[in-house]
Amino acid sequence: MRNKFTTFLLIAAFAFSALGVLNVRAQDATLLIWADDTRAPILEALAAKFKEEFGVNVKVQQVGFGDIRSQVKTASPAGEGPDIFVGAHDWIGELSKDGLLEPLDLGDLAKKFTEASLNGFTYEGVLYGMPYAVENVAFVYNPEIVKEVPKDFDEVRKLSEELIKSGVVKYGFVRQSGDPYHFFPIQTAFGGYVFGYEEGVGYNAKDLGIDSEGSIAALKWFEGMVKAGLQPAGVDYDVMHTLFTNREAAMIITGPWALGDRLRPSGVPYAIAPIPGGGRPFVGVQGFMINAFSKNKELAKTFLFDFIASEDIEVTAKGKDGVERKGIPMVLFGFDRPSAFLPALEKLEDPDLIAFAQAGVNGLAMPAIPEMASVWQAWGNAIEAVANQQVSAEEAFKTAAEQIRNLLK
Amino acid sequence: MITNTLARRRSVQPAIPGVVTLLLRYIGLMVVDAFALWLIFSLINDGIWELAIAIGLITLLVNIINLSLPLKPLRWISPAFALLALGVIYPIVYTVYVAFTNYGDGHLLTKAQVVQLLERRTFVPETGVRYRWEAFINEAGEYALWLTAPDGSAFFVIGQGELQPVSGEIPETYQGFRRATRAERTRLLAAAANQQFGPEGNRLSVTRDFAAALVPRFRYDSATDSVTDMQTGAVFTADDEIGFFVDRAAFEAARAQNPEARARDFVMKIEGFPAGVGYRTVIGFANFERFFNSPALRGPLLSIFAWTVAFAFFSVASTFALGLLVALLMQGKFAGRRVFRTLLIVPYAIPALISVVTWRGMFQPQFGIFSQIFPGLPNVFADGTLTRIAILIVNLWLGYPYFMLVCSGALAAIPADLYEAAQVDGASRFQAFRFITLPLLLVSVGPLLVSSFTFNFNNYTLIAAFNEGNPVIADSPIPAGQTDILISYTYRIAFSGQGRADFGLAATISIIIFLIVGTVTVMQMGLTRRWEEVSRNV
Numbered sequence: 001m002r003n004k005f006t007t008f009l010l011i012a013a014f015a016f017s018a019l020g021v022l023n024v025r026a027q028d029a030t031l032l033i034w035a036d037d038t039r040a041p042i043l044e045a046l047a048a049k050f051k052e053e054f055g056v057n058v059k060v061q062q063v064g065f066g067d068i069r070s071q072v073k074t075a076s077p078a079g080e081g082p083d084i085f086v087g088a089h090d091w092i093g094e095l096s097k098d099g100l101l102e103p104l105d106l107g108d109l110a111k112k113f114t115e116a117s118l119n120g121f122t123y124e125g126v127l128y129g130m131p132y133a134v135e136n137v138a139f140v141y142n143p144e145i146v147k148e149v150p151k152d153f154d155e156v157r158k159l160s161e162e163l164i165k166s167g168v169v170k171y172g173f174v175r176q177s178g179d180p181y182h183f184f185p186i187q188t189a190f191g192g193y194v195f196g197y198e199e200g201v202g203y204n205a206k207d208l209g210i211d212s213e214g215s216i217a218a219l220k221w222f223e224g225m226v227k228a229g230l231q232p233a234g235v236d237y238d239v240m241h242t243l244f245t246n247r248e249a250a251m252i253i254t255g256p257w258a259l260g261d262r263l264r265p266s267g268v269p270y271a272i273a274p275i276p277g278g279g280r281p282f283v284g285v286q287g288f289m290i291n292a293f294s295k296n297k298e299l300a301k302t303f304l305f306d307f308i309a310s311e312d313i314e315v316t317a318k319g320k321d322g323v324e325r326k327g328i329p330m331v332l333f334g335f336d337r338p339s340a341f342l343p344a345l346e347k348l349e350d351p352d353l354i355a356f357a358q359a360g361v362n363g364l365a366m367p368a369i370p371e372m373a374s375v376w377q378a379w380g381n382a383i384e385a386v387a388n389q390q391v392s393a394e395e396a397f398k399t400a401a402e403q404i405r406n407l408l409k
Numbered sequence: 410m411i412t413n414t415l416a417r418r419r420s421v422q423p424a425i426p427g428v429v430t431l432l433l434r435y436i437g438l439m440v441v442d443a444f445a446l447w448l449i450f451s452l453i454n455d456g457i458w459e460l461a462i463a464i465g466l467i468t469l470l471v472n473i474i475n476l477s478l479p480l481k482p483l484r485w486i487s488p489a490f491a492l493l494a495l496g497v498i499y500p501i502v503y504t505v506y507v508a509f510t511n512y513g514d515g516h517l518l519t520k521a522q523v524v525q526l527l528e529r530r531t532f533v534p535e536t537g538v539r540y541r542w543e544a545f546i547n548e549a550g551e552y553a554l555w556l557t558a559p560d561g562s563a564f565f566v567i568g569q570g571e572l573q574p575v576s577g578e579i580p581e582t583y584q585g586f587r588r589a590t591r592a593e594r595t596r597l598l599a600a601a602a603n604q605q606f607g608p609e610g611n612r613l614s615v616t617r618d619f620a621a622a623l624v625p626r627f628r629y630d631s632a633t634d635s636v637t638d639m640q641t642g643a644v645f646t647a648d649d650e651i652g653f654f655v656d657r658a659a660f661e662a663a664r665a666q667n668p669e670a671r672a673r674d675f676v677m678k679i680e681g682f683p684a685g686v687g688y689r690t691v692i693g694f695a696n697f698e699r700f701f702n703s704p705a706l707r708g709p710l711l712s713i714f715a716w717t718v719a720f721a722f723f724s725v726a727s728t729f730a731l732g733l734l735v736a737l738l739m740q741g742k743f744a745g746r747r748v749f750r751t752l753l754i755v756p757y758a759i760p761a762l763i764s765v766v767t768w769r770g771m772f773q774p775q776f777g778i779f780s781q782i783f784p785g786l787p788n789v790f791a792d793g794t795l796t797r798i799a800i801l802i803v804n805l806w807l808g809y810p811y812f813m814l815v816c817s818g819a820l821a822a823i824p825a826d827l828y829e830a831a832q833v834d835g836a837s838r839f840q841a842f843r844f845i846t847l848p849l850l851l852v853s854v855g856p857l858l859v860s861s862f863t864f865n866f867n868n869y870t871l872i873a874a875f876n877e878g879n880p881v882i883a884d885s886p887i888p889a890g891q892t893d894i895l896i897s898y899t900y901r902i903a904f905s906g907q908g909r910a911d912f913g914l915a916a917t918i919s920i921i922i923f924l925i926v927g928t929v930t931v932m933q934m935g936l937t938r939r940w941e942e943v944s945r946n947v
Contacts, residue, residue, distance in 0.1 A: 029599035056599050073910075077522050078457065096519040097684040099526055107618070124683045220713025233788035234774040242776070292526055292681060298598040301617045370514070370684070377888040377901070381881035387793035391883045399884055406886050 029296055030057040031303055034072070034085040036065035038320045042332045045317035050307055056299060076100050076293045083294040084303065089120035089285035092128040093370040101128045102290040102297055106395075109309055115216050117340035119202075120285035120365040131287035132330060133337035137185060137255045138281070139358030140263070143271040145169060145250040152277030153189055153221055156251065160230050163250055171232055173251040175222070176240045177387055180380040181282060182253050183222075188364070189279030190218035194375060195367050205371040205408070210379055211401035212215065219393035223386050233387065244268065256337050256356045260321055272355035273363070283363035285340060308333075311343050371408055378403040437815035438475055442468060459506065464497045467491050511692045516652045520688040523654075524629045524636070527686070531614070531623035532640050539619040540564070543579050544594045545586035553586045554606050555579050556613075556620055566606050566613070606847055636677070636686075645677040645686070652690035653677070697918040708884050709889040710898075714925075716797070717894040721865040724804045725858055731805060732812025733850070736820055739813070757810035767875040768803045793880055793891035800875060800892060804865070811861075812854070819853045820846070859933040866926055872897045896923050 035043050040062040047058035061082065063071055069091050074225065075081040077100075095101050104127045110118060117131035141149065145168055150344070151157045160172025176182045184194070191214030196207030225231045235243070241258060243249035245266035251274070254263075263270050275281060290300045308329045316326045325332055330341035338357035339345045348354055366372075382400035385391050391396055391399070445468040452461040474480045474487045484492075512515075518526070533539055540556035545565075547553070553567040554573070564572040565583060581588050589597070597604055598617060606620065607613045614623040628637045635646040636654055645654040653675040663670040676685030739750055756764060771778045774788040789795045823846060831841045851858075872878055878890030878897045889898060899918045902911070 053591060054595040055590075056595050073517060077518050078452070094514055096681065097515045097687075099523065099682050099686070101681060103680045105618075126680050126683070130544075232775055234790055239773070239775050296599065298615075298617045299595070302595055302598055305617070381879075381883075382890050384879065385881050385883045388788070388880055390791075390880065396883065403885070403887050 013355050029299060030059050031084065031296055031299055033058060033060050033081045034063045034068055034082040036061060036068065036086060038065075039061055039086050039334065041050075041320055042317045042329075046308070046315055046329055046332075049313065049315045050303060053313065054302065054307060056303075057310065058303065072100060073098060076093060076291050081291045081293055083296050083300045084288050084290055086286065086297050087129070087289055089117075089129060089131070089287060090366045090367075090368045090372065092121060092123050092289070093368045094373060095289070096123055096126075096128055097370055100292050102292045102294065102300075103128060104130060104290065104301075106130065106305070112342050113343060114276065114345065116283055116363070116365060117285045117287070120283065120368065121287055122202075123368055124306065129285075129287035129289040130309065131285045131340035132308070132333040133286045134283055134340050134357075134360060135255055135257070135286070135337045136281040136283045136356065136360035136363045137182060137253050137273050137275075138356050139251065139273045140244070140254050140258070140270055141251045141273065142244070142247065142269055144269050145247070149271075149273045150276045153218075153279075155184060156276055157221070157225060157228075157230065160251070161228070169250050170248040171243060172230060172249070173225075174235055174240050174243055174249040175231065175253065176235060176237055177384060178380070179237050180376065181381055183218075185253060185275040185279035185281040186222065187215050187218040187279075188281075189275060189277035190214045190221065192216070192218050194379070195369070196365060196374070203367045203369050203372075205369050207373075208401055208403060208404060208408075210333050210375070210382075211397045216394050219383065219386055219397055222383070223393040226387055226389060231320065231387065244270075257351060259352055260336060272352060272359065274359040278339055278362065281360060281363045282366040283360050284366050286337070287340070294394070309341065374407040375404050378407070434475065438472065441471065457655050459503060460499070461551050463502075467494050470494075490675055504916045504919060507912055508696055508920050509691050509693060510689055510913050511695070512689050512913045513571050513911040514689045515684055518688055520647060520690070522688060523688045526681075527627040527636060528625060528629060530626040533621045533625045534624050534640075537622050537624075539621045540613070541622040542615060544589035544597050545583060546585045546589040546593050550605075552586075552589070552604070554613075554615070554620060555583070569605065569608060569612070571608050572611065587724075638679075643677075645844045647688075648672050649690045650692070651676075652688050652692070667826065692913070696913045699914065700917055700921070709885045709887075713889065713893050713895060714880070716892065717866060718795070720800065720804075720894055721862050721868075723801050724808060724865040724868075725861045727801060727805045728808030728861070729812045729854075729858060731809040732814075733816045735809065735813045736816035739817060740820060753813060754810050756806050757814075761807050762870060762874055765803060767872055768799075768806070768815070769875050772799055782852075790876055791880055796876055796880060796892050800871065803875060804868070804871060807871070808861070808865075812857075815854055815857055816850065819850050822853070823849050855937045859930060859937060862933065863926055863930055866894070867896045867922075868894065869896045869900065873900070895925070 033043055033047075040060050043058075043060045047060055050056065050058050063085075065088075067084075068085055068087055072081055072085055072087075072095065078099050092101060106113070106118075106127065113131055114207065115135065118127065120134075121127055121129035121131055139149070145163065146159065150159050156173045163169050164170045175186075187193070192212055193209035195203040195205060196209060197203055232239075232243070240249070240252055241254070241262040244252050245268045246263060247268060288304050290297060290304075294300055311328055313328060314326060314344070315329060315332060316324060317332050318324045319332075319335055325335055327347070328344065330339055331347055332342035333339065334341070334344050334348070334353075336353075338348065338353050338360070345357070348357070378400040382396040386393050386396050428624045440940040445464055449465050449468075452458075454462070468491075471487050471491055474483045474490075538558050540554075540558055542557075545553040545555060551568060553565065555571070556564045556566065557579075558564075563575050563577075563579075565575045566572050567584070567586070573807065575583075579588075597615065604615045605612050606615065607622075611622060613620045616623075624639060626639055628639060629635075630637065633646065635644050635657075637644050643656065644658070646657040647653075648657075649657040651673055653673070655672045656675045660670065660672050660675040663675070676687070678685050688696075735753060739746065739753075772789045774780050774790070779789075780786050787795065789799050827845050827849075828841055831845060836844070872892060872894055876890075876892060878893035878901065880891050882891055884888045888901060890901075893901065895918075899915055901924065902914060902918060
């Protein structure tokens with residue numbers, strides 16, 4: 001028995017010494033950044049430059065854009081999270097609620113960013129991210145088929161009917177289903193809204209506008225399109241763009257992500273205009289956030305404020321599309337979206353991106369309040385139910401509003 | 410001669426393990442223990458106590474099994490025991506535990522993690538000075554700072570020495586130090602964010618923006634379980650019932666006036682915790698109460714349950730029927746039988762997810778192959794009944810090869826003389842199938858039918874990949890789909906429907922689902938036992 005005990009002690013001693021060896025970790029400060037496949041190659045190039053100019057190592061890990069949020073939530077509390085991560089501004093409601101975001105103070109640097117982009121990353125008066133680009137949808141049409149941009153959505157319907165009747169196209173205007181994000185500009189064109197917005201205060205979660213008069217009017221317009229056979233069923237992102245690039249549809253609502261992905265490679269002529277009828281698209285802001293659990297916060301701030309937002313450091317980086325670009329970091333980040341950084345926005349030459357930026361001038365920052373998360377599914381379901389002709393427009397939005405109010409209770 | 414050799418061999422075999430075996434075993438155990446201990450310590454470091462305790466217990470058990478003589482026979486199976494405990498038993502125990510907590514958005518962190526975050530916060534007291542700093546460095550790589558106060562006065566400080574008053578422009582070199590380059594300046598911030606300068610009593614911390622004597626903003630007192638905000642003096646006490654730090658004084662005062670006042674309205678709110686400083690805590694049966702009391706949750710549950718049962722039943726019935734039919738056909742001898750058999754297994758060989766997404770594409774109303782062949786076909790995804798039929802077709806495609814394989818094997822095992830006897834007795838082919846093949850087949854295939862039912866009951870992959878449970882139930886009080894099965898509905902509630910991750914509620918629902926599936930399984934076990942009796946009577 002004593003023998004066994006000695007053995008056990010020996011094993012324990014060995015185990016502890018092994019533990020000591022394993023636990024000695026190199027104390028080198030390395031910034032860890034999580035970014036999606038579009039930003040990661042740019043950040044890799046920037047990391048090399050940062051090492052050269054600032055003498056500190058930066059490691060970039062590629063994580064799918066949609067996965068970053070959930071991964072941050074699981075990895076950060078365990079101490080495995082990144083110091084900096086790339087994300088969308090509408091994550092901050094949820095992530096700050098969990099205490100995972102470091103409040104930022106841009107100081108004088110704030111003047112160099114568009115106001116809308118900073119508003120997007122501000123929650124209850126506190127800034128939680130440094131924006132680099134904005135994105136919003138616009139009205140995209142085929143100028144060979146559509147000679148004059150419709151003034152409002154009633155004209156869109158009229159034009160659709162004419163075009164289909166004349167046999168030029170199979171469909172006139174086609175809406176992307178699957179998410180209500182693409183429906184919002186139509187809804188606002190009819191005076192509808194999701195949450196009441198007060199300038200300077202932000203969204204009011206108590207004022208739900210899904211069943212407001214304007215919202216229902218917009219859905220009724222859409223119901224009319226469906227009942228008149230002007231809307232094909234089951235149109236997702238791929239189908240909508242295929243219809244457009246096959247010249248089977250003449251008008252769509254889409255965002256700058258479709259440029260490199262669909263519109264440019266297809267060779268089909270396209271033009272970009274603001275949403276008809278003064279519709280206000282959601283403006284999404286992308287930016288960098290700092291993990292509250294990061295042990296290198298000062299370094300992370302140096303990287304973002306003194307390097308990424310610098311105007312005197314030029315870097316050459318090869319983008320995801322294989323094209324090599326040269327410019328200040330913020331110009332590189334704004335190659336496929338209008339930049340949120342004014343000095344980079346002024347350098348913008350791409351006419352398509354300028355057109356998208358113009359379509360977003362009257363846009364509304366996508367609500368970052370946590371209540372918004374309870375809205376998406378019910379709201380989207382209502383529009384799909386009308387698209388499938390399951391219920392009437394009025395009933396659909398009234399039910400959706402009731403569902404959302406139930407969830408928010 | 411031969412017996413001699415055998416006997417000698419037997420005598421050579423040692424009764425006690427050799428030194429090498431023993432050594433190898435101990436070394437192996439040491440490696441396992443070292444790894445486990447390392448894992449346990451890093452888990453404790455991260456505040457994940459539950460898993461650390463579980464791994465500790467498992468490691469202890471493995472050690473006891475391997476070191477104790479009476480338990481020696483178990484030692485080869487001990488890795489399996491360890492994996493079973495870690496991979497099956499621990500998640501079940503943890504799920505049950507989570508069901509009794511408020512774990513989810515807003516209560517994601519443990520109290521220790523929240524306190525850790527709070528204790529790292531600092532602030533500059535009103536009497537403190539925020540200096541702008543410029544870094545200097547000497548040959549030895551030591552740092553010094555040139556500090557400029559807002560009132561214009563300047564100081565030079567070497568390491569943790571005294572602050573020396575200086576004046577004038579910031580020079581390039583000073584007292585053997587030169588101005589640090591940008592890289593050196595950054596490295597100063599990198600070496601340790603809390604790089605300290607100045608003498609004790611006036612110790613300055615360097616941040617990117619300034620150097621100042623920083624004071625911890627929050628102080629946690631474990632005796633009273635409360636956090637004091639050093640800047641404002643406010644005290645917040647942990648309220649383990651709701652998982653928030655709460656301003657107890659204000660709450661008590663409010664309750665004296667109005668007995669209806671809730672602690673929830675007095676939670677501590679600071680920068681970076683806009684919804685209140687919340688943490689994970691045990692909340693008893695609150696999740697179960699919420700589940701059973703909320704009409705919003707009960708709403709579509711009955712129809713979803715009915716569809717789940719129907720889906721699982723028809724999936725098993727159809728795949729079994731087709732699989733058996735094909736297996737019977739394959740018993741015959743005909744040309745190209747092997748080719749057919751190979752082709753028939755194809756759906757089984759392709760990953761289910763790929764098949765499901767392909768089927769989804771085929772049903773697509775614009776470009777899908779079905780709408781191309783039958784131009785009048787309505788949009789399958791717009792109609793609940795059609796979608797359900799489509800799901801059953803897809804599942805039939807995915808599932809029949811399994812039963813085909815299983816039935817082929819079982820059919821081959823049925824003795825041929827039974828059929829001969831039946832023929833002699835004048836039984837028809839159908840009677841032979843009905844009274845010989847089927848009962849004998851069910852003996853071996855029956856348990857597989859039960860497991861297939863359970864599998865389909867929780868077949869989340871199919872529903873999620875094919876149509877995400879849509880089309881929607883238009884009049885449901887909370888978002889739900891007509892083809893949602895219980896598990897996909899759980900997912901909706903836990904991760905998207907509520908708009909926030911609510912792991913506590915999701916765990917509660919999965920326990921309830923487990924109880925349902927468990928009941929169904931036990932009932933089916935009874936059926937299986939009946940089939941076994943049949944086989945005994947044959």
